[in-house]
Amino acid sequence: xxxxxxxxxxxxxxxxxxxxxxxxxxxxxxxxxxxxxxxxxxxxxxxxxxxxxxxxxxxxxxxxxxxxxxxxxxxxxxxxxxxxxxxxxxxxxxxxxxxxxxxxxxxxxxxxxxxxxxxxxxxxxxxxxxxxxxxxxxxxxxxxxxxxxxxxxxxxxxxxxxxxxxxxxxxxxxxxxxxxxxxxxxxxxxxxxxxxxxxxxxxxxxxxxxxxxxxxxxxxxxxxxxxxxxxxxxxxxxxxxxxxxxxxxxxxxxxxxxxxxxxxxxxxxxxxxxxxxxxxxxxxxxxxxxxxxxxxxxxxxxxxxxxxxxxxxxxxxxxxxxxxxxxxxxxxxxxxxxxxxxxxxxxxxxxxxxxxxxxxxxxxxxxxxxxxxxxxxxxxxxxxxxxxx
Numbered sequence: 380x381x382x383x384x385x386x387x388x389x390x391x392x393x394x395x396x397x398x399x400x401x402x403x404x405x406x407x408x409x410x411x412x413x414x415x416x417x418x419x420x421x422x423x424x425x426x427x428x429x430x431x432x433x434x435x436x437x438x439x440x441x442x443x444x445x446x447x448x449x450x451x452x453x454x455x456x457x458x459x460x461x462x463x464x465x466x467x468x469x470x471x472x473x474x475x476x477x478x479x480x481x482x483x484x485x486x487x488x489x490x491x492x493x494x495x496x497x498x499x500x501x502x503x504x505x506x507x508x509x510x511x512x513x514x515x516x517x518x519x520x521x522x523x524x525x526x527x528x529x530x531x532x533x534x535x536x537x538x539x540x541x542x543x544x545x546x547x548x549x550x551x552x553x554x555x556x557x558x559x560x561x562x563x564x565x566x567x568x569x570x571x572x573x574x575x576x577x578x579x580x581x582x583x584x585x586x587x588x589x590x591x592x593x594x595x596x597x598x599x600x601x602x603x604x605x606x607x608x609x610x611x612x613x614x615x616x617x618x619x620x621x622x623x624x625x626x627x628x629x630x631x632x633x634x635x636x637x638x639x640x641x642x643x644x645x646x647x648x649x650x651x652x653x654x655x656x657x658x659x660x661x662x663x664x665x666x667x668x669x670x671x672x673x674x675x676x677x678x679x680x681x682x683x684x685x686x687x688x689x690x691x692x693x694x695x696x697x698x699x700x701x702x703x704x705x706x707x708x709x710x711x712x713x714x715x716x717x718x719x720x721x722x723x724x725x726x727x728x729x730x731x732x733x734x735x736x737x738x739x740x741x742x743x744x745x746x747x748x749x750x751x752x753x754x755x756x757x758x759x760x761x762x763x764x765x766x767x768x
Contacts, residue, residue, distance in 0.1 A: 382457055384477035385410045391421070391432070397478050398425045399590060406475030410435070410460065420456060422463075426471040433470065435459065445469065510537040511598045514546070515587035518569060522583025526553065534570070534587055536598040541572065553580045557603045557636075565592035570599075608634045608696050612644065613685035616667065620681025624651065632668075632685055634696040639670065651678045655701050663694040 381387065386394065386409050394411045401407050405426050413419035413434070420435040422445065434446040435456070442452040443459050448469050453459040460474070467473040513534045517523050533549065535542040540556035555574045563572035570592045576582040589595055610633040615626040630650070631642040638654035659671040668690040674680040687693060 381480075382410070382460065383479040384408065384460070385456070386478075386480055387412050390414060391423075394421070394423045395430045398423060398430055401425075401476070401478045404476055406472055407478055408474045408476070409478040410456065422460075424471060424474065431471045510535065511594075512536075512544070513570075513589055513591065513595050513598075515570070515589045515595075518586035518588050520584045520586050522574070522580060522585045525583060526580050528552075532587075534589075534595065536595065536602060541599065553578070555580070557599075560603075563596070563599060565596040568592060570595040572599075603636065608636070608700065609692065610634070611687060611689055611693065613668070613687045616684035616686060618682050618684055620672065620678065620683055623681065624678050626650070626683075630685075632687070632693070634693060634700065636700065639697065651676075653678065653683075655697075661694070661697055663690040666690060668693040 386397070389397070389411050391411070391414065394409060397409060398407050407425040409423050411421050411423060413421055416436070418437045420443075422433040422435055424431045424433070435443055436446055438444055438452055440452075442454055443456060444452045445459070445463075451459075451462065451469075453462060463470060464474045513536070514531065515534045516531050517528045519529070523529070528543070531546055532552070533544040533546050535544055535551075540554060540558075540560065542551050542555070543553040544551055555572070555578050559575045559577045561573045561575055563570070565571065568590070569586050569588050571584065571586045573584045574580060574582060587595075610631055612629055613632045614629050615621050617627070621627070626641075629644050631644050633640040633642065635652075638652050639658070640652045641650045642648060643650060653670060653672050653676050657673045657676045659673050661668070661670045663669065667684050667686055669682060669684045671682050672678055672680055685693075
């Protein structure tokens with residue numbers, strides 16, 4: 380008698396397709412016959428967005444074992460599977476949901492399946508170990524229609540931004556730099572974003588169906604936070620806060636989209652970062668750029684002064700970014716209103732967005748100095764009722 384999770388006569392690709400169609404739940408599994416070796420099998424398990432394959436091989440004494448598990452041998456396939464369902468040691472995850480012949484995998488109550496994608500995911504990393512490649516299917520939107528995009532492509536997520544690649548040649552068709560992406564998000568089966576008019580595709584919204592939207596979202600979110608607008612070498616002045624943090628000498632300072640970052644000049648190791656929402660005030664003189672950090676910063680509260688050849692440029696970039704973030708937060712209620720969201724993305728409801736300001740090329744003018752030789756720009760007034768310390 381054939382076990383319900385045993386699918387004889389199917390290929391590797393068909394097995395992966397069944398796991399995808401069954402809901403892509405970690406712990407879903409099935410067994411197929413080996414395509415190359417008589418009497419051998421393959422255990423296929425869905426684990427965190429990918430399919431893992433384990434070869435089940437016959438031994439010389441007529442028993443079966445999973446390759447590499449010589450200490451666990453069983454007289455039949457049924458005995459082997461029952462043992463591993465009880466004790467999954469050596470497997471990537473427990474065997475929870477059998478994909479039965481002619482049926483979808485059983486699901487926990489209250490969970491609905493993800494949208495079906497017939498082609499299984501094939502996530503791969505780039506040479507720098509931070510670039511990621513995701514297979515996607517175009518969902519018709521205003522942006523994709525004006526670019527004439529439909530079908531399957533590869534989405535590349537890198538420190539520069541998002542790139543759409545030809546799946547057969549990896550040729551870049553469109554590039555969307557993070558600095559020109561207005562917002563991005565994901566739902567149960569798709570990754571979405573809205574780009575500005577400076578992108579090669581023109582402004583518009585794009586939606587890509589993928590079995591791993593969370594992976595795409597987090598890859599983009601993590602790399603986007605590393606985007607910097609400028610970097611320069613600075614010398615830390617011996618303030619009380621700097622002494623407490625043991626900062627002395629030259630470092631690399633980066634003005635990023637969400638805060639100011641201090642790196643080791645040689646190793647590029649991140650030493651301290653100061654998110655804009657935790658900086659009480661900042662300013663510059665002819666030779667220095669200064670910030671006052673709040674107690675929630677990793678450095679603790681205190682004043683940090685950085686001697687630089689371009690303090691005015693640092694100040695202008697920080698002031699410009701902070702102004703954009705202030706406006707973005709001021710418009711957050713209308714930007715994120717459920718009605719507007721559903722109107723704009725009718726076919727892909729349930730979107731969670733992460734806002735990203737589109738930075739212009741010219742910083743805004745700086746107001747009058749507050750203290751002789753040092754002008755400060757305080758945090759925006761909407762934070763006046765919020766205690767960060």
